Amino acid sequence: MMHGPSGDTNPSEPLRFQIAGTGAVSLCSLAVNAPPRLLLIAVMAALAGCQLPASQTDAALTETGELVALSGGGGGAANACFTCHGIEGQGDGISVPRLAGLNAGYLQKQMEDYASDLRHHDVMSAIARRMDADSRRHVALYYASLPAPPASGMARPMPAIWTQGDAAREVPPCSTCHGMNGEGVGPGNPAVSGQPAAYTIDQLTRWKRAERRNDPRSVMTLAVAGLRPTEVSAIALWLETQSPAQAPETAAASASAAAEAAAESAASRGPRRPDR
Ligand code: HEC
Ligand code: HEC
Numbered sequence: 001m002m003h004g005p006s007g008d009t010n011p012s013e014p015l016r017f018q019i020a021g022t023g024a025v026s027l028c029s030l031a032v033n034a035p036p037r038l039l040l041i042a043v044m045a046a047l048a049g050c051q052l053p054a055s056q057t058d059a060a061l062t063e064t065g066e067l068v069a070l071s072g073g074g075g076g077a078a079n080a081c082f083t084c085h086g087i088e089g090q091g092d093g094i095s096v097p098r099l100a101g102l103n104a105g106y107l108q109k110q111m112e113d114y115a116s117d118l119r120h121h122d123v124m125s126a127i128a129r130r131m132d133a134d135s136r137r138h139v140a141l142y143y144a145s146l147p148a149p150p151a152s153g154m155a156r157p158m159p160a161i162w163t164q165g166d167a168a169r170e171v172p173p174c175s176t177c178h179g180m181n182g183e184g185v186g187p188g189n190p191a192v193s194g195q196p197a198a199y200t201i202d203q204l205t206r207w208k209r210a211e212r213r214n215d216p217r218s219v220m221t222l223a224v225a226g227l228r229p230t231e232v233s234a235i236a237l238w239l240e241t242q243s244p245a246q247a248p249e250t251a252a253a254s255a256s257a258a259a260e261a262a263a264e265s266a267a268s269r270g271p272r273r274p275d276r
Pocket of ligand 2: 097109171172173174175176177178188189190191192195200203204214215216219220223224227235
């Protein structure tokens with residue numbers, strides 16, 4: 001089956017994910033300070049835009065994401081994220097990954113990649129395509145802001161290939177990019193600890209078959225090429241028992257950076273300047 005027109009990832013793309021600051025944010029103040037139950041009711045009535053003072057903007061960004069998480073946003077109520085990913089973004093422990101506490105930029109990139117089919121999944125691609133870019137960004141900020149769920153079960157022993165790789169088969173040590181315990185490294189290399197084993201096996205297998213092609217510089221495609229199925233399972237079963245890690249770059253930091261960029265762009269009434 002043919003995928004989107006964008007083809008392989010650009011090798012010059014830097015290996016990190018960023019939440020892009022966009023223009024002025026238009027949000028509804030109703031979302032601020034409302035408890036989740038009220039939000040569920042309010043969702044139906046209210047996504048009309050209204051300007052918020054700057055001090056409320058970071059909270060509002062994640063609150064708008066919460067509306068999407070609870071209502072499905074542009075994806076429609078049948079696709080409300082919480083119905084599959086859990087009310088706390090913890091996942092279902094089987095095939096639906098946890099989202100809570102993952103890096104905001106990583107989450108947003110996944111939504112874009114589902115939408116463009118660089119990462120195709122029948123359910124998630126259909127949902128992501130129906131959402132606009134702002135909703136994808138806000139829902140990413142929201143899930144990043146939730147606390148990572150607690151560890152479940154007894155930790156298994158780490159498979160040696162995780163830290164050693166196998167030079168003969170050109171398997172790199174996974175720990176270089178994902179950390180000793182799968183906690184992730186920096187904003188670009190996601191936490192993989194605490195994800196359900198079946199989900200992880202599925203992802204690694206899809207990379208082997210070039211069905212998931214959204215890894216910058218093909219790092220994952222190369223990493224899994226020489227990996228044996230028994231190693232894929234051993235890694236996945238071990239990762240499942242590792243404590244889910246909170247992204248080092250907190251959502252609050254991402255949200256306030258995005259709010260700052262929005263305020264700056266509104267003040268200058270022009271496109272965002274390229275300087276940092
Ligand atoms: C019908 C169930 C269902 C619904 C509803 C749903 N998801 Fe998913 N989601 C999944 C499954 C299953 C996967 C794993 C897909 C794969 O293998 O790529 C997934 C994967 C993801 C991932 C990738 C996570 C990672 O670690 O790479 C993100 C991000 C995500 N979903 C966000 C959302 C958001 C945001 C919404 C609501 C707008 C949503 N999902 C609604 C089932 C669902
Ligand atoms: C050079 C860095 C690098 C190495 C080495 C590496 N990875 Fe990754 N890995 C990444 C990046 C970057 C992503 C995210 C790609 C994307 O944007 O979806 C990723 C994603 C993943 C995911 C999917 C996470 C999710 O939530 O869907 C799994 C699982 C994973 N890696 C496991 C491994 C294993 C197992 C190894 C060792 C065999 C490994 N990685 C080696 C960089 C690396």
